[in-house]
Amino acid sequence: MTPDNQKIRCSLRGKFKKQFSLKKDKLHTLDVAAVGDFVKVDLSNDGTGAISEIEDRKNHLSRKAIKMKGASFRGERFEQVIASNVDNLFIVSSIVKPEFNNKVIDRIIVAGESSRLNTFIIINKVDIDSGNEAGLWEELYTSIGYKVFLTSAKSKIGIEDLRNEIHGKVNLFWGSSGVGKSSILNELFPDLELETGDISESSYKGKHTTVTSILNKVDDETYVIDTPGIREIDPYGIKKEDLGHYFIDFTPFFPDCRFNTCTHYHEPGCAVVDAVEKGEIDELRYESYLNILDTIEDDMNF
Numbered sequence: 067m068t069p070d071n072q073k074i075r076c077s078l079r080g081k082f083k084k085q086f087s088l089k090k091d092k093l094h095t096l097d098v099a100a101v102g103d104f105v106k107v108d109l110s111n112d113g114t115g116a117i118s119e120i121e122d123r124k125n126h127l128s129r130k131a132i133k134m135k136g137a138s139f140r141g142e143r144f145e146q147v148i149a150s151n152v153d154n155l156f157i158v159s160s161i162v163k164p165e166f167n168n169k170v171i172d173r174i175i176v177a178g179e180s181s182r183l184n185t186f187i188i189i190n191k192v193d194i195d196s197g198n199e200a201g202l203w204e205e206l207y208t209s210i211g212y213k214v215f216l217t218s219a220k221s222k223i224g225i226e227d228l229r230n231e232i233h234g235k236v237n238l239f240w241g242s243s244g245v246g247k248s249s250i251l252n253e254l255f256p257d258l259e260l261e262t263g264d265i266s267e268s269s270y271k272g273k274h275t276t277v278t279s280i281l282n283k284v285d286d287e288t289y290v291i292d293t294p295g296i297r298e299i300d301p302y303g304i305k306k307e308d309l310g311h312y313f314i315d316f317t318p319f320f321p322d323c324r325f326n327t328c329t330h331y332h333e334p335g336c337a338v339v340d341a342v343e344k345g346e347i348d349e350l351r352y353e354s355y356l357n358i359l360d361t362i363e364d365d366m367n368f
């Protein structure tokens with residue numbers, strides 16, 4: 067996209083491809099250019115372009131790429147960059163259809179915190195939330211320190227609050243398929259006309275309607291990125307001993323752990339475990355932590 071909002075189809079110059087193959091024997095990034103990158107483009111007569119330079123990123127959000135097939139990769143996991151130069155991460159979920167999944171939310175929070183993004187939570191479809199479950203989750207995440215938006219794209223609830231928060235920023239919408247990412251963006255900015263799709267009537271899961279991430283300029287200083295629904299998310303490049311830092315409700319207790327290398331799991335004198343037992347840290351959050359810690363241990367690279 068050009069500064070005046072023109073879209074140009076671009077290919078990558080050969081030198082990037084070469085850089086990528088040189089890195090193959092190490093653990094490296096899978097996508098050379100990502101949504102949100104500032105790039106220099108050489109224009110051709112036919113209106114297409116070739117990316118000749120990618121500027122340094124302010125930040126980038128990523129996850130582990132799904133496992134590669136083929137012996138040469140020996141099971142290594144690559145980094146898949148979701149987007150770069152993002153200000154706000156909106157973790158989008160629905161309260162039902164599909165069912166709210168706090169483990170998925172917590173994994174995305176870890177990715178957001180480790181990339182130092184402003185992280186927000188949207189709980190959508192409150193119009194079909196018969197038992198006010200959304201309010202309970204809102205309470206939990208608000209108590210941790212996250213701003214939570216309860217929305218309904220269908221009944222137009224919470225949309226204006228969201229509009230105020232995203233103004234003047236680069237905003238990424240991320241979450242499972244079918245939760246309503248594209249529907250909320252359409253409600254905010256009808257001109258976008260993003261494609262939305264039904265969820266499965268048997269499993270209540272989304273059908274992966276959005277297939278690529280696209281950056282949209284919605285006013286002079288505001289951008290939104292709609293992304294495809296994710297099936298799984300493993301945060302990338304996080305070591306066991308660092309995971310706790312991305313659980314901001316745990317960090318106040320770290321100074322009281324007996325060992326400064328504590329992973330807050332089996333170590334004696336762990337202040338985090340103590341806080342969970344006293345109800346000062348929510349058990350569900352601790353379960354999420356152990357769940358992610360476990361997947362890090364299983365990974366050969368970290």
Ligand SMILES: Nc1nc2c(ncn2[C@@H]2O[C@H](COP(=O)(O)OP(=O)(O)OP(=O)(O)O)[C@@H](O)[C@H]2O)c(=O)[nH]1
Pocket residue numbers: 190191192193194217218219220221242243244245246247248249250261262263264265272273274275276277293294295296
């Ligand atoms: N009842 C209700 N349905 C909604 C709401 N928001 C979205 N939906 C419906 O949920 C389904 C999925 O919406 P999408 O916007 O396509 O979901 P998405 O998160 O973009 O999904 P992917 O592109 O597959 O990742 C559609 O049938 C929408 O009409 C809401 O607030 N309430």
Ligand SMILES: [Mg+2]
Pocket residue numbers: 247248249261262275276292293294295
């Ligand atoms: Mg979508």
Ligand SMILES: [Zn+2]
Pocket residue numbers: 323324328329330331333335336337338339
């Ligand atoms: Zn500890």
